[in-house]
Amino acid sequence: MTYPIVVITGATSGLGQLVAIELAKRGTHLVLTARSKKRAETTKRMLKDIAPKTEVDFFYGDLSLMVDVKRIGKEIKAAYPKIDALVNNAGLHAFEQRITSEGFAEMIAVNYLAPWLLSYTLQPSLMKSGNARIVNVASEASRNHGELKLPEDLTDTSTFTPRGSSALYGKTKLLNIMFTGELALQLSGTGVTVNALNPGFNVTGLGRELWFASALERILKLLHIGDPRKGADIITRLVVESQYQGVTGGYFNVGTGKSIIPAYPGRDITMQNKLWNGTKELLLRRGFIE
Numbered sequence: 001m002t003y004p005i006v007v008i009t010g011a012t013s014g015l016g017q018l019v020a021i022e023l024a025k026r027g028t029h030l031v032l033t034a035r036s037k038k039r040a041e042t043t044k045r046m047l048k049d050i051a052p053k054t055e056v057d058f059f060y061g062d063l064s065l066m067v068d069v070k071r072i073g074k075e076i077k078a079a080y081p082k083i084d085a086l087v088n089n090a091g092l093h094a095f096e097q098r099i100t101s102e103g104f105a106e107m108i109a110v111n112y113l114a115p116w117l118l119s120y121t122l123q124p125s126l127m128k129s130g131n132a133r134i135v136n137v138a139s140e141a142s143r144n145h146g147e148l149k150l151p152e153d154l155t156d157t158s159t160f161t162p163r164g165s166s167a168l169y170g171k172t173k174l175l176n177i178m179f180t181g182e183l184a185l186q187l188s189g190t191g192v193t194v195n196a197l198n199p200g201f202n203v204t205g206l207g208r209e210l211w212f213a214s215a216l217e218r219i220l221k222l223l224h225i226g227d228p229r230k231g232a233d234i235i236t237r238l239v240v241e242s243q244y245q246g247v248t249g250g251y252f253n254v255g256t257g258k259s260i261i262p263a264y265p266g267r268d269i270t271m272q273n274k275l276w277n278g279t280k281e282l283l284l285r286r287g288f289i290e
Contacts, residue, residue, distance in 0.1 A: 003055070005083050006239060007031045007076060007122065009063060009115070010090030012039040015137065015199060018232035019087060019239075024051040026240065031057050031080060033072055033090070063090050063114040064100050066288040073121030083125040085133045085239045088115030088176075093169045095162040102286070105157050107165075111172035113154070116179055116279055117288060119194075123187070130191045131245075134183065135238045138196040138251065141166065142174035143263040150271070151278025175275060177251055177262045182272040184249030193248035195238055196262075199231030200254035230254050 061068030
């Protein structure tokens with residue numbers, strides 16, 4: 001028997017790891033990305049303990065660097081000519097501006113450029129499935145996105161305060177929703193669907209850069225606030241459930257699994273296309289796509 005092959009980014013912790021656990025129980029062949037080999041080995045052992053027959057393969061790199069994303073994508077594509085689902089889960093909420101060695105703002109690179117580039121690179125393998133799904137983890141934080149300027153936002157490296165970080169984080173999540181809509185249109189008729197989701201508030205990895213994060217996380221867990229299993233559930237459902245078969249270009253909510261209307265311009269076709277073309281031109285100019 002051949003099992004579905006699902007690629008998940010950010011699966012060594014948080015929501016990604018919980019989704020990997022659920023899919024492992026279903027016999028899914030897991031293809032996971034990781035930056036730390038130690039955390040990857042720990043995750044692999046855990047998954048094997050839960051589902052001994054599960055196939056788990058890791059590909060290593062830093063998702064804040066497009067050269068690594070490109071390489072990982074090419075390695076996965078070479079190893080797996082057919083992929084059944086891609087879950088772009090890895091994300092970052094930074095509380096200060098950090099600029100990568102490639103000159104991008106780290107939050108833009110990890111939250112938006114990496115899923116865009118990985119999805120673009122893996123398209124041939126996804127299309128060969130004939131029935132593949134791309135699932136992008138967005139957020140209702142997208143409603144607090146500040147002023148949107150395209151394509152300038154893609155290369156904006158302005159400094160920000162911890163308080164001001166929320167607007168930039170929200171903007172990256174809005175970009176996820178917008179690119180989901182455009183990619184869904186571009187892949188229409190290929191058998192590949194593309195959807196985004198709001199995982200709700202989750203305490204897993206909450207504000208890792210804040211000194212009081214671990215104490216706050218313990219308090220919220222005691223109060224049963226921000227259960228990450230709910231966020232993992234909507235991701236898993238979009239990957240496997242029949243009710244989402246053939247559905248594309250949507251944005252779905254945690255809990256109910258129902259469609260929600262994103263903040264403007266989340267469904268503006270003209271703006272979606274402008275974002276897509278600006279991103280493609282930027283990555284082409286930098287040599288990350290051919």
